[in-house]
Amino acid sequence: MKRTKSLWLLLLVVVACFAPWMLGNGPQIDYFVTLMILAVSYAIACLGLTVVSGFAGQISLAQAAFYGVGAYSFAILLVLHHVPYWISVVFAILLTLVSGLLLGLISLNIRSHYLALVTIGFGIILNLVFHNWTDLTKGADGIGGIQRPWLGVLLDNDKFYLSFALVVLLLTGFFIAKLKRSRWGRALLALRENELAAEVVGVDTYRMKLVAFTFSAVAGGIAGIVYASGARYISPDMFTFEKSVLFFAMTLIGGSSSVTGTVAGAFLLTFLPEWLRFLNGMYLVIYGLAIILVLIFVPGGLSGIAENLAHFLRKKNRRSNTIPIGDVEREQQKDVPGWLLQADKKMFTGSTADSLLKVSDLVLHFGGVKAVDGVSLQVLQGDVHCVIGPNGSGKSTLLNLISGIYKPQSGQILFAGQSIGGKKPSHIARLGMTRTFQNIRLFPEMTVLENVMVGLHTRTSASMLQIGFGLPNAAKEERAMRERAIEILDFVGFAESNQLAKNLSYGQQRMVEIARALVSNPIILMLDEPAAGMNEEETRKLVHLLKRLNQTGLTIVLIEHDMAMVSSMASQITVLDFGKQIASGLPDAILSDERVIKAYLGEDFEYASS
Numbered sequence: 001m002k003r004t005k006s007l008w009l010l011l012l013v014v015v016a017c018f019a020p021w022m023l024g025n026g027p028q029i030d031y032f033v034t035l036m037i038l039a040v041s042y043a044i045a046c047l048g049l050t051v052v053s054g055f056a057g058q059i060s061l062a063q064a065a066f067y068g069v070g071a072y073s074f075a076i077l078l079v080l081h082h083v084p085y086w087i088s089v090v091f092a093i094l095l096t097l098v099s100g101l102l103l104g105l106i107s108l109n110i111r112s113h114y115l116a117l118v119t120i121g122f123g124i125i126l127n128l129v130f131h132n133w134t135d136l137t138k139g140a141d142g143i144g145g146i147q148r149p150w151l152g153v154l155l156d157n158d159k160f161y162l163s164f165a166l167v168v169l170l171l172t173g174f175f176i177a178k179l180k181r182s183r184w185g186r187a188l189l190a191l192r193e194n195e196l197a198a199e200v201v202g203v204d205t206y207r208m209k210l211v212a213f214t215f216s217a218v219a220g221g222i223a224g225i226v227y228a229s230g231a232r233y234i235s236p237d238m239f240t241f242e243k244s245v246l247f248f249a250m251t252l253i254g255g256s257s258s259v260t261g262t263v264a265g266a267f268l269l270t271f272l273p274e275w276l277r278f279l280n281g282m283y284l285v286i287y288g289l290a291i292i293l294v295l296i297f298v299p300g301g302l303s304g305i306a307e308n309l310a311h312f313l314r315k316k317n318r319r320s321n322t323i324p325i326g327d328v329e330r331e332q333q334k335d336v337p338g339w340l341l342q343a344d345k346k347m348f349t350g351s352t353a354d355s356l357l358k359v360s361d362l363v364l365h366f367g368g369v370k371a372v373d374g375v376s377l378q379v380l381q382g383d384v385h386c387v388i389g390p391n392g393s394g395k396s397t398l399l400n401l402i403s404g405i406y407k408p409q410s411g412q413i414l415f416a417g418q419s420i421g422g423k424k425p426s427h428i429a430r431l432g433m434t435r436t437f438q439n440i441r442l443f444p445e446m447t448v449l450e451n452v453m454v455g456l457h458t459r460t461s462a463s464m465l466q467i468g469f470g471l472p473n474a475a476k477e478e479r480a481m482r483e484r485a486i487e488i489l490d491f492v493g494f495a496e497s498n499q500l501a502k503n504l505s506y507g508q509q510r511m512v513e514i515a516r517a518l519v520s521n522p523i524i525l526m527l528d529e530p531a532a533g534m535n536e537e538e539t540r541k542l543v544h545l546l547k548r549l550n551q552t553g554l555t556i557v558l559i560e561h562d563m564a565m566v567s568s569m570a571s572q573i574t575v576l577d578f579g580k581q582i583a584s585g586l587p588d589a590i591l592s593d594e595r596v597i598k599a600y601l602g603e604d605f606e607y608a609s610s
C-alpha cells in the first residue's frame with residue numbers, strides 16, 4: 001500500500017517534470033504557462049488553508065498575508081540584501097512560521113466570526129506594512145528583478161519553472177495528505193468537530209491551534225516564494241484581503257478538508273475568469289454567481305461530489321456488517337484486550353490500597369447557584385464509585401471539575417497523589433483519567449475508527465515531519481494505533497468501523513464514546529449517565545461490559561439515575577443534594593439511609609442487595 005503511494009508520487013513528479021514541455025510554443029502557450037505558475041502558487045497557499053480551516057475548523061482570512069510575508073521576506077533578502085537564494089528561502093519560511101505562530105497566539109481564545117475578524121485585521125495590518133514601510137518593501141513600486149533557483153539558465157525558462165513549481169505542489173500535497181491520515185490530522189479534525197471532546201480525550205487544543213496556524217502560514221509562505229520567483233516582481237496589490245477571500249473560496253469550492261479538492265478548487269478559480277472572458281463585462285457577475293451557486297448547492301465542494309458518488313457506488317454493493325449492539329452472546333466470547341489488564345494500572349499507582357482519587361472540600365458556585373459546595377470523596381483502586389442525586393444536585397459539575405473542564409474555586413483534587421485541580425482536561429487525560437459525557441460528544445464527521453484513534457493521541461509520539469516524510473517508525477505507530485482501536489471496538493461490539501459516527505444509533509454512539517475513553521488504557525474511567533436514552537437491552541449490555549471492565553481492575557466513577565444499574569454495580573456510593581454531599585459509603589448503608597431516601601430515592605424504593 002505504502003509502496004503504491006510512493007510509486008504514485010514518483011509517477012506524478014515525472015509527469016509534472018515533462019508535461020509542460022508537451023505544450024508546444026506560442027504567445028497563447030506562454031500565457032497559459034504563466035497562469036499555471038500562478039495557479040500552482042495559489043494551490044500551495046490554499047493547502048495551508050485546508051489545514052487551518054478545513055482540518056482544524058479555524059476560520060482564517062489571513063492567508064494572503066502569509067503569502068505576502070513569504071514573498072516579501074524572500075525578495076527583500078534576495079534582491080535588496082543579496083543573500084543567496086536558498087538561504088533567503090529558509091529565512092522567508094522561518095519568518096512566515098513566526099508570523100503564523102503570532103496569529104495563532106492572538107487567536108487562541110477567539111472563535112467563529114470573531115476569529116474571522118481578527119484574521120482579517122491581521123491581514124490588513126500586514127498589507128499596510130507592505131504598502132507603507134517603503135524603506136523595507138519599496139512600497140507601491142514593489143520589488144522587481146527576483147531571480148529563480150539554482151539551475152539558473154534552465155529555470156529561467158517558464159516551462160521548466162512550472163515543472164519545478166508543480167513538484168513543490170505535489171510534495172506539499174502529499175505531505176498534507178499524509179498528515180491528514182495521521183495522529184496529527186485526526187487531532188486537528190477532532191478540534192474542528194468538538195473542541196471540548198478533543199481536549200477531554202487528551203488533545204491539547206491550544207497547541208493544535210498553534211500548529212494549524214503555523215502550518216498554514218508556512219504553506220502560505222512557500223506559495224509566496226514560488227509566486228515571487230515565478231513572476232520575478234511583487235507589489236502589495238497581490239497580497240490584499242480580497243486575495244485572502246479568493247483563497248478561502250478556492251478551498252471551499254474544492255472541499256475544505258480535501259487535499260485534491262483544494263488543489264482542484266485553486267486551479268478552477270484561477271482559470272474560470274479566463275474561460276468566461278468572452279462574456280466581456282458580464283464575466284465577473286457570472287463568476288461570482290457560479291461561486292455562490294456551488295457553495296449553496298454543493299456544500300462539500302468538488303471533493304464532496306466525488307465522495308458522494310463513491311459512497312453511492314460502494315453502498316450499492318455492500319451488506320451492513322455492523323454487529324447489533326445487544327449481541328451479548330458474542331460479547332461474552334470476546335476476550336478483554338491484553339493491554340487493558342490490571343497489571344499496567346498497578347504499576348502506575350503503586351499500592352492497590354491507596355485512594356486513586358481524593359476530592360476534598362471542592363467548591364464551585366455559578367453566581368448564586370451552589371453547584372458543588374464542599375464535596376469530599378475518595379475513590380479506591382478497583383472501585384465502581386457511583387455518584388447519585390436529584391437533577392441539578394451537582395453531579396455533572398463535580399465530574400467536570402475532576403476532568404479539568406471547570407476550575408475549582410476552592411478545595412483539592414488528588415489523582416494518584418498528584419494535585420490536578422485546575423489542570424487542563426488534556427493533561428488529566430494524559431495522566432490516565434478519561435470520561436464520557438451525558439450528552440454524547442463524538443466527532444460526527446469522522447469514522448468510528450478515527451473517533452477511537454483520537455483517544456490514542458496522548459499515547460503516541462510521531463512528529464509531523466516523521467509522518468510527512470513517511471519514516472518507518474511513524475508508519476509502525478500508526479499501524480499499532482489502528483490495531484488497538486479495532487481491538488477495543490471489537491470488544492465493545494463493532495465489527496465494522498468505517499462508517500461516520502453521525503450515522504450510528506444512540507446506543508452505538510455511547511459505545512463508541514466508551515471505546516474512545518478506553519483505548520488509552522485509563523486508570524479511571526468516568527461515565528456521566530451512560531444509560532440515559534438507552535433501551536433495556538442496551539443498558540443490559542452496557543452493565544455487562546462495565547462489569548467485565550471492572551473485573552480487569554479498571555476503576556470506574558459512574559453518575560447514573562438508573563438505580564437498578566447502580567445497585568448492581570456500585571462498590572461505593574456518594575449522594576449529592578443541592579451541591580452538598582449528604583452521604584458517602586457502602587451501597588447497603590447508603591441506599592437504606594433515611595436522608596438519601598427522603599432527598600432522592602423516595603419511600604417506594606426497594607434495595608435488593610446483590
Ligand SMILES: Nc1ncnc2c1ncn2[C@@H]1O[C@H](COP(=O)(O)OP(=O)(O)OP(=O)(O)O)[C@@H](O)[C@H]1O
Pocket residue numbers: 366369370371389390391392393394395396397398438
Ligand atoms: N455552566 C454553568 N453555568 C451556570 N450554572 C450551571 C452551569 N453548569 C451547571 N449549572 C447549574 O449547577 C447546578 C448543578 O448542575 P449539574 O448539571 O451539575 O447537576 P446534575 O446533578 O448533573 O443534574 P442532572 O442529573 O440533571 O444531570 C444546576 O443548578 C445547574 O443549573
